[in-house]
Amino acid sequence: MIFRSLFIGVLTLSFCTAISQDKLPASALHPYGRYWRSGSQLELAGPAAHFGFRATGAECNLFAFTRNDHDYLQYEVDGRYKGKIVIKDSAHAPTLLKLGTPGPHTVWIYRTTESGAGALVIQKITGKGLQPLARPNAPGIEFIGNSITCGAAADTAEYPCTLGGYFDHSNSYDAYGPRVARALRANYVLSSVSGIGVYRNWNSNSPTMPEVYGNADLRDNSRRPWDFTAWQPSVVSIALGTNDLSHGDGHTPRQPFDSAAFVSAFTKFIQTVKSHYPAARIAILNSPTVGGKDGILLRNCIVAVKARVDALYPSDKPIALHFFGPMTVRGCGGHPSVEDHGLLADELVPFFRQLLQTAK
Template sequence: MINLKFSTRYLLLAACGVVMSCAPARMATPTTDTLPSNALQPLGRYQLTGAGQLELISSAVHFGFTFEGKECQLFASLPSGQSHNYLQYELDGTYQKRLRVEGGAAAPLTIAAPAAGRHTVWIYKATEAHTGPIDIQKITGPKLAALPPPTGPLIEFIGNSITCGAAADPSEVPCGTGEYQDQHNAYQAYGPRVARTLHANYILSSVSGIGAYRTWNRTGPTMPEVYEKLDFQATNSQLWDFANYKPAVVSIALGTNDLSDGDGKTPRLPFDSAAFVNSYAQFVVLVKTKYPQARIALLNSPMLNGQKRTKLQNCLTAIKTKTDAAYPSAPPVALFFFEPMQAHGCNGHPDVADHAILAKEMEPFLQKLL
């Protein structure tokens, strides 16, 4: 005889067992991974600190990683007492926005995707070295993996505030307000723009206000004096290791600040063409010692017009002649002259739209060199 009470209890328990066995699958959450900063593969000037953090230094220094799901967290901090600084990022090949990093902030920055799936992220430092470094501690999220730099030739862009993308983006903080770095946007500067179009990698070695033999309002420090320093600071004893990269092309855009009229307060002598040519030519030699195989390109300034434009272009031609004579077996120095521009950014600088124009002008020139 069948025990109906037992049979009924058994069927109920069995049914509950099915439900219970399914419940954990419904409630499961993605595993959170941690990607340490020393696993990242940055492109640009950086250093790993004694604490094992990745210190981003130069404009547009960048690294990539992938994650799976809808979001990940980026842990960033400011090591040198800055009030704030900026990163910016690209998600799945599309530029997103700048990310403000607050001094002393402990909370991570969240990078969210519109839908679940496998996503690719590239993080960029929006600001220049003189703004201060940004430390990356780690990234957390599901199924993280660091990305190496893309394959392709490398271009190094040496220059001043224009090359930095300084004063180019007042979309969040209007011109004349905030701090100098509040309008920096290195990702949208002409160098990174044209490099991405040409499927080339890039690094920026640029300092606002700097020149070949004097700055915009002082006698120095100049680019030849700071180029070998890790963070372009004349007082820093740490040197950059140029063996890290081998650019195919080095683009140098100096002269805007050498020809500046100054700030109206500091005494300033008239522009000295001979001093400019000699200092600039020696700097080109320095660059060639670092990268013997690289093509050297000298750029004028889109911000100069009239006599100043003519003076700069004549000086650049003289530097080319001098360098080519000193290196007869090397490829000749290339010259590229931007068209004069009425800039729309802050304090007479190109804005993001102006940088797009400059990049488009430069594209066929760089394409030939590459």
């Protein structure tokens, strides 16, 4: 943790603007992740969408609101995680961020929840000696996935599973993807949605990931296209299939899993990803929550997808695969907990380290 703090502090010093101020408008921020700008406001859409700034005071005020009843942000100061912040649906009351002793400090703010909760709107920051931080020059990983990749239903620190709503248990900061990226000093984007699949979802046939991937908010019928030219990841990780294999709620009519449809849709989706990121290494992960016969079926389907894509792109580097072993998850509703995500990340760090090295 001390090393990470030193690294972030040194790294961001060279990427902040030269002029400090006491009011930092959202239009001056350099966001990372799924987002869009609306006038002078910054709207964070995807889980773990984030931005950074420097401050010289012991505290500052964040002006943010949600169009939902409430939402959450997470933040770190000088590389040390400080916790969750609840954001209400008011656009007027600021949220106080305690930074510790008088600075200088580097602060990073992360959207906790996902696009299903609606966008979380950032208006401005007030304080002393504020400077926006740009993204560091580092390799990047895009993590495409479902609720597991979102870090959904993982956090019971404030609410046990029996209390609160679905998004009250979200923790994208501690999901496996951001943990891996921090360990490898990589930039990252989470393009993930709870319940989503490749050719069908947890309890519905659409909209699937291939249908919403081109939208900034990963939602159906969106009018906000995602600008794929804004960022080119070195590696794209795809972890889908959990919901395709799901039996749903047991009440909604659902056909048996169609492995041919899954493999076909997955292959076409990877072709779409490659069209946007032709130089990126592609990796496919299985699901740590799908075991037994379904786990074997998912593994066989993923192997088939790899074979098809590798045959379609013989001059590209082959699809990389990682298969998790069985995991008894401890989060809510059959999801990995924050602690489980730590185990997943530890397992994945060597895998992604090698991919980043070979992606160069």
